Amino acid sequence: xxxxxxxxxxxxxxxxxxxxxxxxxxxxxxxxxxxxxxxxxxxxxxxxxxxxxxxxxxxxxxxxxxxxxxxxxxxxxxxxxxxxxxxxxxxxxxxxxxxxxxxxxxxxxxxxxxxxxxxxxxxx
Amino acid sequence: xxxxxxxxxxxxxxxxxxxxxxxxxxxxxxxxxxxxxxxxxxxxxxxxxxxxxxxxxxxxxxxxxxxxxxxxxxxxxxxxxxxxxxxxxxxxxxxxxxxxxxxxxxxxxxxxxxxxxxxxxxxxxxxxxxxxxxxxxxxxxxxxxxxxxxxxxxxxxxxxxxxxxxxxxxxxx
Numbered sequence: 001x002x003x004x005x006x007x008x009x010x011x012x013x014x015x016x017x018x019x020x021x022x023x024x025x026x027x028x029x030x031x032x033x034x035x036x037x038x039x040x041x042x043x044x045x046x047x048x049x050x051x052x053x054x055x056x057x058x059x060x061x062x063x064x065x066x067x068x069x070x071x072x073x074x075x076x077x078x079x080x081x082x083x084x085x086x087x088x089x090x091x092x093x094x095x096x097x098x099x100x101x102x103x104x105x106x107x108x109x110x111x112x113x114x115x116x117x118x119x120x121x122x123x124x
Numbered sequence: 125x126x127x128x129x130x131x132x133x134x135x136x137x138x139x140x141x142x143x144x145x146x147x148x149x150x151x152x153x154x155x156x157x158x159x160x161x162x163x164x165x166x167x168x169x170x171x172x173x174x175x176x177x178x179x180x181x182x183x184x185x186x187x188x189x190x191x192x193x194x195x196x197x198x199x200x201x202x203x204x205x206x207x208x209x210x211x212x213x214x215x216x217x218x219x220x221x222x223x224x225x226x227x228x229x230x231x232x233x234x235x236x237x238x239x240x241x242x243x244x245x246x247x248x249x250x251x252x253x254x255x256x257x258x259x260x261x262x263x264x265x266x267x268x269x270x271x272x273x274x275x276x277x278x279x280x281x282x283x284x285x286x287x288x289x290x291x292x293x294x295x296x297x
Contacts, residue, residue, distance in 0.1 A: 017232040018252040023144035
C-alpha cells in the first residue's frame, strides 16, 4: 500500500516535515524533581511503618496454627469429658455399694431378731 | 519498584523527543503534549521493572503516549485550531534543509491536524516514527488491513488538501 517515501515526492516531504521536535527543557527538570519527591515519600512511608510496634495479628498466623489450636481444644474437651464420666461411674458404684450394704445390714438384723425370738443366742 | 534516578534520567534523555513529538502531533497542543509526556514518563518511572529491553521500552512508550494523546484529543470539544505560525513559534526543529521551508512544515502540520484521529495517529507513527504498517498494527492492537486503510485514507486526504494550497506538490498519476 505505502509507496516508499523516496519514490513519492509528497511522502518524502511529509517525512521531512514530520521529524521529531525537541521536548521543552522544563520536561526533564519536572520529571527528575517529581521522581525525587516520589522516592522521598516512599522512603518516609517505610520509615514510619518501622516505628510502629509489631503487634501479633491474626493475619500473620501460619495456616497450620489455627488447625492445631482447634485440635488441641477438641482433645482437651474430650479428655475432660472422659474424666467426668469416670467420676460419675465411680460415684454411682459407691452409691450402689452403700445401698447394698444397707440392705445386707437390714437382712442381718432381721435374722438376728428371728433367732432371738427362737431362743438362740448367737454370742454363745 | 521505581527506577534508579540515573537510569530514569537516561531514559528521559533518550526518549523525550519521541514521546513529546507523538503527543504534540496527535493531541495538537503544546501544553497538553507536555502534560502527556510528564504522565507517561512518571508511569514509566513507577513500573519499569516490567519492561525487559530497550525495544520493549520504546514500544511501551509509543503505545502509552498514543493512548493518552487520543484520550486528550477526545476530551477537547473540537479539533485544535492552533495557528500554524503560532505553533511554529512554540516548537523547535531543524529547518536547515534548503528544500524545506518553515512555512511548508507549518502547512503540512496543519493538514495533519485536520485529519480525523485514527488517520492522524497512523500517519504520525508511519512518517514521524518510520514504523511499518505491521508494526503500527501491533502497537495499536488493530488489524493490518485497518491500519493500511487509515494510512491510505490519510495520505489521500492530505494530498488532496495540499493540492489545493500547494500546487507544486501535486503528484501526476
